[in-house]
Amino acid sequence: MVRLILKVVVVFLLKVGVSQADxxxxxxxxxxxxxxxxxxxxxxxxxxxxxxxxxxxxxxxxxxxxxxxxxxxxxxxxxxxxxxxxxxxxxxxxxxxxxxxxxxxxxxxxxxxxxxxxxxxxxxxxxxxxxxxxxxxxxxxxxxxxxxxxxLIKAKDVIEYPAGKDRRRPVEGALVTLFARDKNFCSQFSLRSSSRKLGDNFDSPAGLPAGAQPIAEESSFSYEYMGEYKKYSFDIDNDGTKESVIGLHSRMHYRDGDIYFVYADREVPDPPEAEMGVTGSEVIFAKSATQIIPHRWYDLAGTAERELADKNDDGRAYKVKSTSAPWWDSDDKPIFTFRYWHLWPFRYKDSTYFMAWSTESNKRHWVTVLRPEPNGRVAEMCVLQVVQARY
Known part of the structure; x- marks a missing residue:
């Protein structure tokens, strides 16, 4: 009888495992x-x-x-x-x-x-x-x-059905450059191969140029919610000096994005003990940081940085200034909410850059390459887009 029960349990667990993989x-x-x-x-x-x-x-x-x-x-x-x-x-x-x-x-x-x-x-x-x-x-x-x-609507959709001298939009799935401060540099970013499996939504649509090196962390520790902190040491603002940096890579519903707390000439605080919903660790790091990225890029006076430190309010957004929506989709504007903006730091030819993309469902096809400046501003180097299907 015991062996029969065990057999039933094993079969049940196997079925559960199969169903979870569906x-x-x-x-x-x-x-x-x-x-x-x-x-x-x-x-x-x-x-x-x-x-x-x-x-x-x-x-x-x-x-x-x-x-x-x-x-x-x-x-x-x-x-x-x-x-x-x-x-x-x-x-x-x-x-x-x-x-x-x-x-x-x-x-x-x-x-x-x-x-x-x-x-x-x-x-x-x-x-x-x-x-x-x-x-x-x-x-x-x-x-x-x-x-x-x-x-019924009668007006012809000339973008869907172009004829004669009508403008042709780029091919769906192509990686196009909407702005390039340096055409040679921006041309080196290419489309990454991808699949539609769960989890692939969060990879950058574009890969790094040959010779570019992602910034590696020195250590990592837990975030009290979903995601992790990483400790870095690199020249984050291209002033010629390495800064101590804590990166929060949050991966939850409220905040699925990256924040970098910079400590220039300041000791990095010890990581608080990760305990679900208790520590508010991002506020602790925000209060003691000399600079917070990307929040500093919103306003050099520190409005967005103070909102994060004082209220844990991360609701601001970055609006690309070098270009706007493509002509074939006037509603597709490059505005990215900080909470859902991924920032991948890398070094290329002695400079630091960030590749940025969003997990917002209607923004995932945008890629922006940014170069932080010593004065706290950021230079938009490349604005790329994977051309989407029209609906």
């Missing part, structure tokens, strides 16, 4: 019936298969109508309620006009999703289940809303 991916199908002038767009979820694609699917009706659909997928995060379940959406074009942009949907554990879009010769029908119905795996039909042709 992951869900997402895709959609364009069911195109050209002869009947009908297209049905249906998203699906599937376990343990890499099926997601940003590529469009098209359907050309017998009557000449053209339908296009694309699916988008947000970032998955290893923290927070539902963090591993990325946001999902569909965009639909009819006769080269974008009639629906980023319609959100959810999927249940059986792979069924909350959205269905039907395009006919008469118009477009969208059928959407409520989130509660999806979570309960309700088998009831989703309520539908019909939009007749006369109410």
């Amino acid at each position: 992951y869900m991916d997402y895709h959609f199908k364009m069911h195109c019936d050209a002869a009947s002038n009908r297209a049905e767009v249906v998203p699906y979820a599937i376990y343990n298969e890499d099926v997601f694609s940003t590529s469009p699917q098209d359907c050309a009706f017998a009557n000449g109508r053209i339908v296009r659909a694309k699916m988008g997928l947000g970032a998955a995060y290893p923290y927070g309620a539902g963090g591993a379940d990325p946001s999902k959406w569909l965009s639909v074009w009819v006769d080269k006009a974008k009639v629906f942009s980023r319609i959100p949907f959810r999927c249940d554990e059986e792979g069924s999703c909350s959205l269905r879009v039907i395009v006919t010769a008469e118009g477009v029908e969208t059928c959407t289940k409520a989130a509660s119905d999806v979570e309960s795996s309700s088998k009831s039909e989703a309520p539908c809303e019909f939009t007749p042709n006369k109410a």
